[in-house]
Amino acid sequence: xxxxxxxxxxxxxxxxxxxxxxxxxxxxxxxxxxxxxxxxxxxxxxxxxxxxxxxxxxxxxxxxxxxxxxxxxxxxxxxxxxxxxxxxxxxxxxxxxxxxxxxxxxxxxxxxxxxxxxxxxxxxxxxxxxxxxxxxxxxxxxxxxxxxxxxxxx
Amino acid sequence: xxxxxxxxxxxxxxxxxxxxxxxxxxxxxxxxxxxxxxxxxxxxxxxxxxxxxxxxxxxxxxxxxxxxxxxxxxxxxxxxxxxxxxxxxxxxxxxxxxxxxxxxxxxxxxxxxxxxxxxxxxxxxxxxxxxxxxxxxxxxxxxxxxxxxxxxxxxxxxxxxxxxxxxxxxxxxxxxxxxxxxxxxxxxxxxxxxxxxxxxxxxxxxxxxxxxxxxxxxxxxxxxxxxxxxxxxxxxxxxxxxxxxxxxxxxxxxxxxxxx
Amino acid sequence: xxxxxxxxxxxxxxxxxxxxxxxxxxxxxxxxxxxxxxxxxxxxxxxxxxxxxxxxxxxxxxxxxxxxxxxxxxxxxxxxxxxxxxxxxxxxxxxxxxxxxxxxxxxxxxxxxxxxxxxxxxxxxxxxxxxxxxxxxxxxxxxxxxxxxxxxxxxxxxxxxxxxxxxxxxxxxxxxxxxxxxxxxxxxxxxxxxxxxxxxxxxxxxxxxxxxxxxxxxxxxxxxxxxxxxxxxxxxxxxxxxxxxxxxxxxxxxxxxxxxxxxxxxxxxxxxxxx
Numbered sequence: 001x002x003x004x005x006x007x008x009x010x011x012x013x014x015x016x017x018x019x020x021x022x023x024x025x026x027x028x029x030x031x032x033x034x035x036x037x038x039x040x041x042x043x044x045x046x047x048x049x050x051x052x053x054x055x056x057x058x059x060x061x062x063x064x065x066x067x068x069x070x071x072x073x074x075x076x077x078x079x080x081x082x083x084x085x086x087x088x089x090x091x092x093x094x095x096x097x098x099x100x101x102x103x104x105x106x107x108x109x110x111x112x113x114x115x116x117x118x119x120x121x122x123x124x125x126x127x128x129x130x131x132x133x134x135x136x137x138x139x140x141x142x143x144x145x146x147x148x149x150x151x152x153x154x
Numbered sequence: 155x156x157x158x159x160x161x162x163x164x165x166x167x168x169x170x171x172x173x174x175x176x177x178x179x180x181x182x183x184x185x186x187x188x189x190x191x192x193x194x195x196x197x198x199x200x201x202x203x204x205x206x207x208x209x210x211x212x213x214x215x216x217x218x219x220x221x222x223x224x225x226x227x228x229x230x231x232x233x234x235x236x237x238x239x240x241x242x243x244x245x246x247x248x249x250x251x252x253x254x255x256x257x258x259x260x261x262x263x264x265x266x267x268x269x270x271x272x273x274x275x276x277x278x279x280x281x282x283x284x285x286x287x288x289x290x291x292x293x294x295x296x297x298x299x300x301x302x303x304x305x306x307x308x309x310x311x312x313x314x315x316x317x318x319x320x321x322x323x324x325x326x327x328x329x330x331x332x333x334x335x336x337x338x339x340x341x342x343x344x345x346x347x348x349x350x351x352x353x354x355x356x357x358x359x360x361x362x363x364x365x366x367x368x369x370x371x372x373x374x375x376x377x378x379x380x381x382x383x384x385x386x387x388x389x390x391x392x393x394x395x396x397x398x399x400x401x402x403x404x405x406x407x408x409x410x411x412x413x414x
Numbered sequence: 415x416x417x418x419x420x421x422x423x424x425x426x427x428x429x430x431x432x433x434x435x436x437x438x439x440x441x442x443x444x445x446x447x448x449x450x451x452x453x454x455x456x457x458x459x460x461x462x463x464x465x466x467x468x469x470x471x472x473x474x475x476x477x478x479x480x481x482x483x484x485x486x487x488x489x490x491x492x493x494x495x496x497x498x499x500x501x502x503x504x505x506x507x508x509x510x511x512x513x514x515x516x517x518x519x520x521x522x523x524x525x526x527x528x529x530x531x532x533x534x535x536x537x538x539x540x541x542x543x544x545x546x547x548x549x550x551x552x553x554x555x556x557x558x559x560x561x562x563x564x565x566x567x568x569x570x571x572x573x574x575x576x577x578x579x580x581x582x583x584x585x586x587x588x589x590x591x592x593x594x595x596x597x598x599x600x601x602x603x604x605x606x607x608x609x610x611x612x613x614x615x616x617x618x619x620x621x622x623x624x625x626x627x628x629x630x631x632x633x634x635x636x637x638x639x640x641x642x643x644x645x646x647x648x649x650x651x652x653x654x655x656x657x658x659x660x661x662x663x664x665x666x667x668x669x670x671x672x673x674x675x676x677x678x679x680x681x682x683x684x685x686x687x688x689x
Contacts, residue, residue, distance in 0.1 A: 007198065007199060007202045008198065010202045010206040010207075011198050011201050011202045011205075011206055013206070014201065014202070014205050014206035014209060014307075014310065015201070015310065017209070017310075017314055018205075018309070018310025018311070018313055018314055019310070019313075020317075021310075021313035021314045021316065021317035021318075022310075022313040022352075022356070024317050024320075025249060025313060025316055025317055025320070025348075025352050026348045026352055028245070028320070028339065028342050028343060028346075029245070029249075029342060029343060029346040029347060029348040029351060029352055030343070030348040056347065056350070058344075275516075276515075276516070279511055279513060279516070280509045280510075280511055280513035281513050281514075281515055281516070283475070283509070283513065284507070284509060284513035284514075284515075285515075286475070286502075287473055287475075287502055287505070287507045288502070288526070288527050288530070288575075289499035289500075289502045289503050289527075289530075289531065290526075290527075290530050290531075291495070295530075
């Protein structure tokens, strides 16, 4: 049937409002790094312990997110965790002796991978492995360490 | 005691029969959908009466859920000193869960029952029979446009609900509880993922919308042609839709939670 | 064994040896009747004899368990939805309640079949609709909504709608029920007038003996799933058969008993006293 003008306006406004809401939600949640037009490349690193690092955790350089953790698996032969990540292709000059450590956001926050660039001239390529790694610092170990140091030792 | 058990067993049987009939009905609808899209006027009418007219309810609902969510979570977060994450926490809950589920439940209550009563009344006053005799397929003309209207409206309503919720959380969090506005919005951007969280929420709400609409038209179409039958159809719609949505939500959430 | 049915050309509808069961109750056991072309045929009977079921068999909404229903020489069957609809386009049905679509105006309701089945230009649709509304005397009410109409008016609009596609057969399901004498007079006049002016065939299902007298060319009286009388209304009036007489004269007791079947009075009193 032919909808009358009131209905048409109502429907139009409703749909606009709905799409507007979707747009709002998407723009508020989209981190700019994700939509990098230049694409990404893969790196991996092995750790003795990853703490509670999760997939999608950020990979950051000097505190700025330049990538995301994409996969976490275990290497049964080496008994180490294998963390795969994707780095924004804009940052293609990470030296081969860059080290990757697992840090914590805040005191009780989630874990993320912090990259510390090295000095070498040669850069890491797609599918390369970061050799230098530091495992997650576990709070309980830290506390234990300080507790063992009795007030007597200085 | 045994009588109560027997009643339970019978209603389970009824549920199974209804469920089976429902599946068949849904399959019967599918081939009509493409043709129905050729009459956008009918669909647009339904989007108006099911979606646009539910706006007030949804917007209020979203706003207040957001307000309450912010209040409640602040309570917990303040103990850990993580009140900055208020925005992210509330938004994620809204976009992934509360938006799709609550909006769908509200829709079932308001629009689902309305559709069931409307179609049921048409059944009771012989309008459906009249259509058949006028060689107009009532499924094509009456049922499918309502189904499509609902399926399209619910995702939009869920998005509006979530957006209003985030706004509500912002109002309470920043202007009432003193959370830093910058932290509020930036944490959201950091922690809530557009594809995973918003995307999952939209997908859920689409599935809920299809289910809720289908159940509403089904109950109405097969309602007993009496006044009692119509009112029973309306209440049954709300009950089975609500239960089904909550069940589906559990399943989908389980399937889409990121690896822990 | 394949039964062959040859239709007589003077009958628009033929019902041959139809058996129909609902649940474990057999509604028709070998029912046969003819509806001659161009006539107003009345089908009467006490409540519950299956008059409405009969209508459903004619329109193809129900399928006989045995026997056949012929319309215009062809079997009414649910072979395919499309074929069924083709047959139905030649029929108009007037429901007891009118069954107008409640969200459309009077005009839109009458225009509905035209808009659904034809691609006539709007100008032509308007002329046809107003013409049909005029013939039922409701042209002035074209903008009203069904909820604003009285029962009689709603039925008249439904009649206009049933006529809009110029059907060959019109079926009236209890058209006189619940109407005041004036409205009843209107409907009677409309049924007769329409039938004669348009050269169509009408079937009127009713239990209104008085109205049928004025209106029908041919009457059938159904009872117990069979035809118990057939003839002009005057012939039925003179029929001496007990069943026919009880119906035509409205006698409280007779072949259709006054008392609902049950145990003997004294037996029931004693049984209930002991319980």
